[in-house]
Structure formats: C-alpha cells, structure tokens
Amino acid sequence: MSLKNKVQLITYPDSMGGDLRTLNAILSEHFLDVFTGGVHILPPFPSSGDRGFAPLTYLEIEPRFGTWEDIRAIGEKFDILIDLMVNHISRQSLYFQDFLAKGRSSEYADLFLTLDKIWEDGVPIQEDIDKMFLRRPLPYSTFEAGGKQERVWTTFGKTDPSEQIDLDVCSTQTRQLLRTFFENFKRQNIKIVRLDAVGFVIKKLGTSCFFVEPDICEFLDEVKALADSLALELLPEVHAHYSTQFKLAERGFWIYDFILPYRILEAILTKNATELKRYLTIRPHKQFTMLDCHDGIPVKPDLDELINTELARKVVDICVQRGANLSLILSDEHKAEDGFDVHQIRCTYYSALGEDDDAYLASRAIQFFTPGIPQVYYTGLFAGVNDLNRVKETGEGREINRHNYTVEEINLALGEEVVQRLLKLIRFRNTYPAFDGEFQVLESPDSEIRLRWSKADKSCLLIVDLSSKHSVIQYIDKHGLLADYRI
Template sequence: MSVRNQVQLITYPDSLGGNLKALNNVLLTHFTDIFKGGVHILPPFPSSGDRGFAPKTYLEIEPNFGTWEDIRAIGENYDILIDVMVNHISRQSEYFQDFLKKGRKSKYADLFITLDKIWEDGKPKKEDIEKMFLRRPLPYSSYTIEETGEEEKVWTTFGKTDPSEQIDLDVKSEKVRELFTESFMNFKKQNVKIIRLDAVGYVIKKLGTNCFFVEPEIYEFLDWILELANSLDIELLPEVHSHYSIQYKLAKHGCWIYDFILPYRILDALFNKSSKDLLQYLKTRPHKQFTMLDCHDGIPIKPDLDDLIDTKEARKVVDVCLERESNLSLILSEEHKAHDGFDVHQIRCSYYSVLNCDDDAYLAARAIQFFAPGVPQVYYVGLLAGENDLENVRKTGEGREINRHNFTLEEIEKSLEKEVVQRLLKLIRFRNEYDAFNGEFTVLESAKDEIRLSWKRNEKNCTLLIDLKKYKSVIDYIDENGQASQYFI
C-alpha cells in the first residue's frame, strides 16, 4: 500500500448528509473524480464524548452512523483513513467499566495507568507535574471502585470533565498491545488503508520529563506499531502537535507527518501580502507530509510554530482572525507560553470566513496548499466554502463547533451552486490529474508580494503565480498537446 498523491477529504461520518450511507451517496453523486486520494473519516466508533475522540471500542461502528458494511462500501471507491486514539479510551468502555467495578481484580486493570505505575507510593508530586505539558489542570482523575469503595487515581491526559471521560492506556502493557493488534486486524478486514495515530505524542509517561514525545521510549512504541501496520499493509500517519523539530525527527524516522505549519504560514502571507516567510518554509520542509488548511480543531500556532514566528507579529494575525469572529484555544501550561504571554494554541474558524469570504484569497490559499509537496487534505467545511457557525458555538458552548457544521443534503446541493466551490473543484481536478505533481518541486524567485512555485516531470510542467496584492492566481502549464496554456484559477 502506498498513499496516493492526490486530494483527500476529511469529514465526520455524519457531516455530509447525516450518516455513512448518505456520505457514500454524496461522494458518488458529486465527487467521483474529486477525492482520488481517499477519505479521512473522523472517528465513526461508539464514543462517550469529544465528538468521537473518546472511543468505547474500535471493533464496532456507532449504529447512528451505520455499519462496517457502509465503511467497506466507501472503501470500494476511496482509500479510507481512520483515527486510532492510541493514548486513551472511553471511561464508558467495557474495559474501564469492569475496572470501575472490580478495581485491581479486573482482568483489564493493566490496560490503565494507576498512579503507582508512575510514583512508587502512588502519590503524585507537584514538582513532577509542574514539568509536564498539561492538557487539563491535573493529568489524572479519581474514581471510586464499586466493590471496595476505594479511590483509584488513574492517568487522564485529556478531558473537559472531572473525572475525565478519556482514560489513558498503558502502551507498555501487553494487554494494550493485544487490543491494538485486534483492532488493526479488524481494520484490515474492513478495507481501511491508512490509520492516523491520534495523540501519539502523549503515550509515554516518564518522571522528570514533560511527558510529551519522550525520547527514546516513543520510538520503541512507534517501531512496534509501524511493524504491526506494515504486516497488514496499512500506512500510518502519526498526529503530533509539537515543536516543528519533533515533526522533522518523525520524518527522519521514515514516518508520514502532518504539515501543521502551512495553514498559519499561508494566512500570514495573505494577510500581510508578503511571501518571504512562506517561501523560505517551502524550501526547507520535508516532502513526505499530509497538508491541510482547516480541520475539526483549528489553525495550529503553539507549540507547532515555536521558534518560527515572532509572537508580536503573530498577535497581529490573531487579532485580524478575532475581528473576523474566530475564537481561540489557549495553552494551559505556564512554561509553554511565550515570554510575552502569547498563549494561542489554535485559531478556531472556517478558513473561508477567516479570509473574509473572499473567493480569490481562498482559492489562492488552496492553490498554495496543492502546490506544496505532500498529500493535500480538504476538510468538508472548506470543500463547501462553509462559514463560521457562530450559532452552534453559542448553542453548545464549544468553540470548535465554529467549524463543524453538519450539512444536510439540501445544503450540500446549495453549496455546490456557489462559484467559489465550483472553482475549487476545478482546481482539485487539476491537482489530481496533472502528472507534473509526481515530479520535482521548485520554489522560484519571487517578488515580495508574489508567490511562484513550479512542478516538472518529463515534458509536463506547471507554474503557479499568485499576486498577493489582488489575490489573483494563475497556472502556466503544458497541456496534453504539448502547448503552453494558462489556467486562471
């Protein structure tokens, strides 16, 4: 199995029509030649929170979404990418429910990280916790065991509730590895081609470290899971939000990585009408990446761009985003904030809205993404040029809902009538079908307010020129008759 160098869709199982059957019909009706790179279906499993990211099991599909048969049906025409939350599982899973009942006598007890696995006496120490990269005020939760009435403290990196709904798994445990093996073998049976390792940076807990991407222990786990995936002909995509140097280490390790730097770099170039930083970045980044502009979370800033951006300049970009009704996810750990207090983890918005619903600016952003080496992913809201869903944020109190609108079949039809969407589909077809994208990439000399990128393979070549003053984009290319042609995006 090798990942196709073509455009891929990211969607929730119920966001395009309401369920997996509807998703398949929408794909076959409207997008047969669009998502040749595949479909990333955000967690379709039974889950107790975080919109699928607190899975109860990987062996079943949430009945409201459909069945494995529906997944296999989509897989007949599209490579399927699915998430595995390698760091945690749901509090409502049969495994943790059994532990809650029987405590240490549960046959599943070893799946979890009770605090005596970290501190010998089971008592957390403040000075150790202060070193950690925290995603909630404390990295553990307390639970009462039904049969004994005893309190057990268990590691929980994530979770908005207390106690948390997302229970960390002990990846050193044989039982956890058996669980992953069984799940991966099922994925193979269901024709899943790529697995995204969600939150993999948090799997190693080690005192004296920040408990994030702990080296060298992380590589032992990665090598084990890579070997498992390779044996089943499945590709892996580790998802790590961290300092870019960690991403580059993963790339050196032969892994696919996410380009979490590109979305901000493009935004910055378009806002400030300056290509300098973006082009410098495109010259030096690894090529084996999945690229994105938008996703179910937000546009990454810290820690992904630490040491790459001036926080004063970043603050100006963030302020423009806020004027355009974005909201922010902030860093919790004091030591991971910038010296000047800059603490923006992600900007949450629709990418179309943050560009002021300017069709040309939006298509310029997509053109840069598609010309950057890597597998381009298009999030379903971005596909339909969806705007900030402020009403949903108000209704749920969840800032990420700004970019998680569920489209009815009628709304999809309506969105497809928009000129910007038709222009985007045409651009995706060009990216999918033009052979030069399988060749050599070059960042060409460009004026400060221009972007010039090119691809060349044999007699085919294409050059993207973007005028940042007017957001006009044009591709010069050699057509199938060997003639020089122009495509105004």
C-alpha cells in the same frame, strides 16, 4: 500499500448528509473524480464525548452512523483513513467499566495507568506535574473502583473525572488490544490509520510527558511493524515543535504539516510571502497538508521559534475580529516569553480570509502545489463560514468549524461559484502529471509566490499575487503548448 498523490477529503461520518450511507451516496454522485486520494472519516465509533474522540471500542460502528458494511462500501471506491486514539479510550468502555466494578482484580486493570505506575506510592508530586505539557489542569482523575479510591492518568477531557482514560502502552495487554483493533481495520478494508494524540503515550517523571525520547520512537517503530505486517499505512498525529515532526519524517513516517496553514494565512493577510517561501524550501516532502480540520489552525507549539509573536498577535486579532475563538496553552512553561499563548485559532479558513473567494482559492492553490498529500476538510470544501450559533448552543469553541450539512445544503453549496472553482482546482491537482515530478520555489518579490512542478515534457507554474489575491497556473497542455489557467 503506497498512498496516492491525490487530494483527500476529511469529514465526520454524519457531517455530509447525516450518516455513512448518505455520505457514500453523496461521494458517489459528486466526488468520484475529486477525492481520488481517499476519505478520512473522523471517528465513526461508539463514543462518550469529544465528538467521537472518546471511543468505547473500535470493533463497532455507532449505530446512528451506520455499519461496517457502509464503511466497506465507501472503501470500494475510496481509500479510507480512520483514527485510532492510541493514547486513550472511553470511561464508558467495557474495559474501564469492568475496572470500576472490580478494581485491581479486573481482567482489564493493566490497560490503565494508575498513579502507582508513575509515582511509587501513587501520590502525585506537583513539582513533577509542573514540568508536564498539560491539556487539563491535572493529568489524572479520581474514581471509585472495586470499593476503593483509584487515581488514573487522564491526559484529555473537560469534565472531572475525564471521559478519556489513558491506556498504558507499556502493558502487554494494551499492545494486544491495539493489535486486535488493527486487525479489525484490515478486515474492514481500511487503508490508513491515523494515530491520534500519539505524542502523549509515554509518561516519564522528570519530562514533559510529551514525545519522550527514545521511548516514543521505540513505540512508534513497534506500531509501524504491526501496520506494515497488515499492509496499513500509518499517520502519526503530533502537535509539537517542528523539529519533532522532522524527526518522525527522518524515521520514514508520514507526518502532518501543521506549519503550513498558519504560514499561508499569514502570507495572505500580510501580503508578504517571505516566511512562507523560506519554509517551503526546508520542509520534508513526505507530509499530509491541510488548511483546516476538526480542531483549529495550529499556532503553538507547532510554530515555536518560527514565528514573530508580535506579528502572530496581529494575525490572530484579525481572525478573532472575523468571529474566531481561541484555544490557549495551559502551562506557563510553554507560553512565549512575552506571554503569547495561542494554541489554535478556531474558525473556518474561508472566514479567516474574510470570505474572500480569490484569497481562499489562492490559499488552496498554494496548499495543492506544496509537496505532500493534500487534505480538504468538508467545511472548507463548501467554503463554509463560522457557525457561531453552534458555539453558543454547545459551549464548545471547536464547533465553529463543525457544521453538519444536510443534502439540501450540500446541493446549494455545489452551486456556488467559489466551490466550483475549488473543485476545478482539485481536479487539476489530481490529474496533471507533473505533480509526481520535481518541485521548485522560484525567486519572486515578497508580495508574490511562484511554485513550479516539472516532469519530463510537462510542467506547471503557480503564480500568486498577494496584493491582488489573483492566482494563475501556467502549464504545458496535452498538445505541448503553454496554457494559462486563471484559478
């Protein structure tokens, strides 16, 4: 299939009304002409943690969300993007529970990375661990399995032992399991599969165990061949130095633009678009663009060597003053020389911009004019503010941008001027024909940005004045006349 160059929605299965059936009703009533690019439904599977990202299986839907029938019903109107946590599966999955009961005699034992697959005697060496890009203090967890102690690789997880057990992607058994999951997605009318945490799948001593080349590329090529055979699109999710993303783009993959959210934020907060404009001239076009998501605004390592850390600290400080919290880099080796260690800024994008409607609409306009497929996270759709109470209740910093909206809250949000302005902008992005044409970054003062699209007799020019935060689109209308659309 070919992806539609239209705006997509990102939402949890229960964040817009409580379940998939209500989500379908809301999408059908309010957003049929808005999210014509599709809907990314964050993991709707049975899960034991990390808000869906510790899945027990991909063959079932969590009953409190609904059924596969509900997914297929949404898929009749919208192309659906779904996540596959290719790096790991839940500790509570039948696969790992069988391993815990039977140990190495389990029929699923080879799915997992016991440490003897990494270190010959199964004893970890700290010198090797020090080189790794860690997401927790140690990359393994210890379990009692089949009556003996087993140490198993676990990249992620805040508990010890972790809820997220890494899969051994070099195992034939794991490859077959992934095939089973992909084939089920095809049957359920899924169109796009996002490979979550794919950068961590290769573990090799002497490396960072993150995006290990050429092994990772060989693995991705194999998965792409599988996806192609089922007419599914792939979207690898890799938070890494920008050059890593660019390598994936060179190999023909869709990639995420994890640089754009910070660059736009920096430009608006500092009223200077110099670095943003420079970036827009060098980035690959085959990207999914976003400003906000279920995690945070990426900083390191995505923008390593692209940002001035002194300026970055000022940007981060403004966000923190506005209620944000931070995810930090664990490994000293991956911190900046001056100690700057911000991995992600956790907040809503609307709050990061001081809940300023004009600034927020300017940021969305720049995103929509940037080449690629734009995604809008559901809290961004409703111009949501930081949910500090959820952070206090759960102790999870990312919950600041994960508010669950009731139907009543959605109806109220739809009445807000800022939301109606955003919906109008999305409709323009979806329907104006020049967005399938040629893109240009035009010369402009540092405090201004001018982005132009043109195709045949149609063209549209976005002008954002960062000093006033006002934005206007000059475009050729259906009568061939020059028109102004003040966002």
